[in-house]
Amino acid sequence: LICSGTDITEERRAQERLTELANTDSLTGLANRNAIQDKIRAAISSAPDGVSVGILFLDLDNFKKVNDHYGHVFGDRLIKDVSAAVGTCLNEGDTLARLGGDEFIVLAATGTVASLEATAQRILDRLRTPFSLGLVEVYTGCSIGIALCPEHGDSLESLIRSADTAMYVAKDEGKRTYRVFSQEMDRKVAEYMWLDTNLRRGIDEGQFTLYYQPKLSISTGAVTGAEALIRWNSPERGQIMPTEFIRYAEESGLIGHLGRWVMQTAAAQAARWKAAGLNLRVAINVSARQLVDTAVVRHFAEALQQAALDPCLVDLELTESCLIEDEAAAIQLITQFRQLGAQVHLDDFGTGYSSLSQLGRIPLDVIKLDRSFVRSINENTKAQALVRSMVAVAQELNFKVVAEGIETEAEEAFMKGLGVEYVQGFLYGQPMPAVEFEQWLRERQKLRLIA
Known part of the structure; x- marks a missing residue:
């Protein structure tokens, strides 16, 4: 063995x-x-x-x-x-x-x-x-x-x-x-996945358009400009409002591409209106996320140059969050935008956290009263007092004031009594595609001539 x-x-x-x-x-x-x-x-x-x-x-x-x-x-x-x-x-x-x-x-x-x-x-x-x-x-x-x-x-x-x-x-x-x-979270993730795929495709395929809501002089009734508001025409879901996709665009980093498209489209439209004899200023919304990219001023200048828009007829609307995150950087960017000929508006004034001392340091041109205050002035005396105070602050700081969300003649009369310069809201016109805006403008001008 x-x-x-x-x-x-x-x-x-x-x-x-x-x-x-x-x-x-x-x-x-x-x-x-x-x-x-x-x-x-x-x-x-x-x-x-x-x-x-x-x-x-x-x-x-x-x-x-x-x-x-x-x-x-x-x-x-x-x-x-x-x-x-x-x-x-x-x-x-x-x-x-x-x-x-x-x-x-x-x-x-x-x-x-x-x-x-x-x-x-x-x-x-x-x-x-x-x-x-x-x-x-x-x-x-x-x-x-x-x-x-x-x-x-x-x-x-x-x-x-x-x-x-x-x-x-x-x-x-x-x-x-x-x-x-929870199952609700699953639905939210599914929605984010849909947005991630389709928002990118929408940008590439030109599925977005700008609507324009008129802005008027309260003293003369003349249309002085318009706010450009983005709409997404999805082949799958139809028209999608910005509240449903802007936040995701910011979180995903797509807001830069979308914002640049808005700049180019608004500048081109302002140039077309100027060529047609309509000297209208077009205001676009810029988020705090967009301002993080220091190239945003260069992109704005390029949009003006591509549209041959000289002088500049495009303005920028910023929220108070843009000022809070980095005041020094915000001041620098706003100064550069204004040097290019843009006016800078502080949007949704009264809903954020900027201080009066901070407002005194920011080189703004216009303050927009948030529509939530405007809606309350007919029933709420406190809302009236707040609006009076905000308008007085803006006037002391030499800012023009736009009251947005005007829907009744009583609201218009109240704002006029405070010395507010400009108004915007459904009383005058809803956001419209450029062609409809032009038709609305022609009809308004005819009515003004008859009157």
Whole structure:
């Protein structure tokens, strides 16, 4: 009898080491994406009837800014410290894993909404304490999405997708909070996905148009200009109002492309009206997100140049949020716009948070009273007092005033009594395509001649 033996101890150890490496995040030592996915699949398949499997999806808030400012080595140290801190907030039997970047998942030992929410809150409370990395203290936080199987998904993929969706809702609703998945969130994500695809296509295929609402001199009744308002003519849904897509355009970064198109289209229309003998100023809306791009002034100048519009007949309407985020940068941009011949209007005045001292520093031309104040003046004496005060402030600062949302002759008379210079609203005309606006203008001019 001849026997032979081979010692496979080292081979087995090497295989175990490879398996460990394949399932461990090299930076934190936590379970990695592969490992946690296997654990979640096993938990789902072995869960008794009536027992839920719960997960928390964590994403650090503003981690990219920390990483960009201090460097990747600093960022890696923060990730390690955060993972250790989160680990102290878990229940016995919970599993923490790093998916990559600044994303983590917790597989909970107890799958109830109450226990998952309690864990999420402990994590949020812990991350309110700053992390000391050398001489630097860094405040970070996270947004957390919570999902359970089978309530929010009956597979690994659907469960993680639901938790991820809930996390993005938490981030969208202010960050440093948690949200439990709901079907309404799914509908919101589906809407965002539709917008992401179709808004890009709409820009490429020229599905947008500008409507123009007239602006009049309250003393003479003459039409002095128009506000350009964007409309999306979707082949699938018909006309879509800006309230339904502008916010997404801002969040997705598409607002720059859309804003540039508005500048070019409005400038071209103002040039056509000028050539036809109509000296009308066209005001366009510019968001705070657009002003972040320092090339916005160059794009505006290029739009004027392409339309051969000299002097400039395009004005800009900014909201108070544009002034609050970075006053110095806002002043610089406004000055540059005005040097190109544009007037700058402060839109929705009275609804934001700009201070009187700040208004005194901003080189504005016109203040627009928000329609919410105009609507209330007939029934509310406090609204009347507010409007009087706002008009008086504007006049003291040498700003012209536009009252928007005028719908009745009584509202017009009230504004006229305060010395408001310009009005805009359904009493005079709704937003119209350029051709309809021109027809409306001709008919109005005929009526004025007869009168």
